[in-house]
Amino acid sequence: MAAADKVDPIHQFQIHPIIPLHIGGYDVSFTNSSLFMVITIVLASAFLYWSTASRALIPGRLQSVSEMAYEFVGNMLRDAAGKQGMQFFPLVFSLFMFVLVANLIGLFPYFFTVTSHLIVTFTLAILVIGTVVVYGFAKHGFGFLKLFVPHGVPGYLLPLVVAIEVISFVSRPISLSVRLFANMLAGHITLKVFSGFVVSLSALGAVGIAGSILPLAMAVALTALELLVAFLQAYVFAVLTCMYLNDALHPSH
Amino acid sequence: MFVTSAFAQETAPAAAEGDTHAGTAVPTPEHEAFPPFDAKTFPSQILWLVITFGLFYLFLKRVVMPRLGGIIDVRNDRITQDLDHAARLKGEADAAVAAYEQELAEAKANANKIGQQASDAAKAEAEGTRKKLEAELEKKLGEAEASIASIKAKAMKEVGTIAEDTTSAIVEALVGGKADKSEIAAAVKSASR
Numbered sequence: 001m002a003a004a005d006k007v008d009p010i011h012q013f014q015i016h017p018i019i020p021l022h023i024g025g026y027d028v029s030f031t032n033s034s035l036f037m038v039i040t041i042v043l044a045s046a047f048l049y050w051s052t053a054s055r056a057l058i059p060g061r062l063q064s065v066s067e068m069a070y071e072f073v074g075n076m077l078r079d080a081a082g083k084q085g086m087q088f089f090p091l092v093f094s095l096f097m098f099v100l101v102a103n104l105i106g107l108f109p110y111f112f113t114v115t116s117h118l119i120v121t122f123t124l125a126i127l128v129i130g131t132v133v134v135y136g137f138a139k140h141g142f143g144f145l146k147l148f149v150p151h152g153v154p155g156y157l158l159p160l161v162v163a164i165e166v167i168s169f170v171s172r173p174i175s176l177s178v179r180l181f182a183n184m185l186a187g188h189i190t191l192k193v194f195s196g197f198v199v200s201l202s203a204l205g206a207v208g209i210a211g212s213i214l215p216l217a218m219a220v221a222l223t224a225l226e227l228l229v230a231f232l233q234a235y236v237f238a239v240l241t242c243m244y245l246n247d248a249l250h251p252s253h
Numbered sequence: 254m255f256v257t258s259a260f261a262q263e264t265a266p267a268a269a270e271g272d273t274h275a276g277t278a279v280p281t282p283e284h285e286a287f288p289p290f291d292a293k294t295f296p297s298q299i300l301w302l303v304i305t306f307g308l309f310y311l312f313l314k315r316v317v318m319p320r321l322g323g324i325i326d327v328r329n330d331r332i333t334q335d336l337d338h339a340a341r342l343k344g345e346a347d348a349a350v351a352a353y354e355q356e357l358a359e360a361k362a363n364a365n366k367i368g369q370q371a372s373d374a375a376k377a378e379a380e381g382t383r384k385k386l387e388a389e390l391e392k393k394l395g396e397a398e399a400s401i402a403s404i405k406a407k408a409m410k411e412v413g414t415i416a417e418d419t420t421s422a423i424v425e426a427l428v429g430g431k432a433d434k435s436e437i438a439a440a441v442k443s444a445s446r
Contacts, residue, residue, distance in 0.1 A: 091310065
């Protein structure tokens with residue numbers, strides 16, 4: 001039972017309260033997930049704050065990293081949504097940094113991965129789509145609905161196309177959140193499974209230790225892959241956010 | 254914790270009721286839903302995400318991004334300024350080169366002019382000297398010619414006298430006796446014509 005617990009790949013996703021808290025019948029305890037959310041924002045904020053503290057004209061390494069992240073997201077948003085889109089720069093930059101740092105922290109053994117929970121990624125996705133919808137209607141009124149009516153579509157096809165457009169719009173928060181969540185979850189499960197092989201094989205003696213080299217090598221390679229995925233998923237999340245915000249700015253495509 | 258209680262359950266099946274209660278009460282998380290789909294944790298996660306992400310957003314928007322934007326703007330301004338400065342310096346350098354070349358050309362022209370003047374003056378002087386010398390030589394030539402002429406005339410006169418003397422001597426030798434000097438002179442004169 002103890003051994004089974006050790007290699008249980010799901011165990012790492014369990015949430016347990018650290019400071020129990022109940023408000024209005026809801027369990028809003030400060031959990032390990034909350035703790036790592038706090039660690040994520042503190043680490044990201046501290047890095048961005050201290051690396052730029054000297055405001056050096058010629059940046060040091062850390063300041064370069066902060067500036068690169070800033071300009072990377074800035075260019076991404078400008079390319080996707082134009083100059084008008086820059087009003088959403090703080091939102092996109094916060095999302096990118098939050099997801100990136102949360103993903104990277106999750107790679108450390110025994111650390112909790114905030115973004116491996118669907119509700120977290122879904123809340124972020126709803127924040128994005130909510131911003132798109134609210135801003136779209138505030139700026140264009142009912143003109144925002146032109147988003148669902150593409151130009152140059154024959155009248156008899158229009159109901160079908162509109163239906164497809166509506167479905168694709170509604171599925172956006174789902175695809176946006178599931179993509180990030182599933183990538184993180186699958187990556188961590190795979191890592192855990194291969195690491196578990198190393199542990200269980202090593203327990204079998206000399207042959208087992210020799211045999212455990214293969215899963216160990218896999219675990220190392222997967223760690224590198226997960227590092228890439230951690231960055232890539234943060235990037236994808238930010239890029240899609242930029243494209244959805246572009247729809248809010250320019251609904252008629 | 255649930256490991257030990259479950260273990261206790263296995264080793265002591267006929268344990269007290271309290272133990273089995275603990276065994277069924279504590280391992281419940283194991284039989285619950287897959288953690289990411291466990292709706293019981295949703296309110297806590299949403300609340301803490303909203304709090305942390307909200308704080309993070311505000312901090313980035315208020316503190317970090319103005320600072321980063323400022324750093325990059327200052328750098329871009331500085332680069333533009335430096336480029337302008339460099340362009341201005343280049344313009345100045347080009348102007349200096351042009352001025353230098355102009356001065357050089359002027360100096361060359363001056364040098365040529367001075368050289369020309371010097372050579373002209375030297376030529377003129379040489380010419381003057383030559384003319385003076387020529388004039389002197391001419392004068393000397395004239396004088397020489399005059400002296401030659403006078404010498405010639407004197408010689409010619411002496412030639413007459415010699416001829417007269419010679420004639421008188423010849424006459425004396427031939428005829429004997431003295432001949433009249435004036436006659437001889439007249440005869441010589443007419444003969445020498």
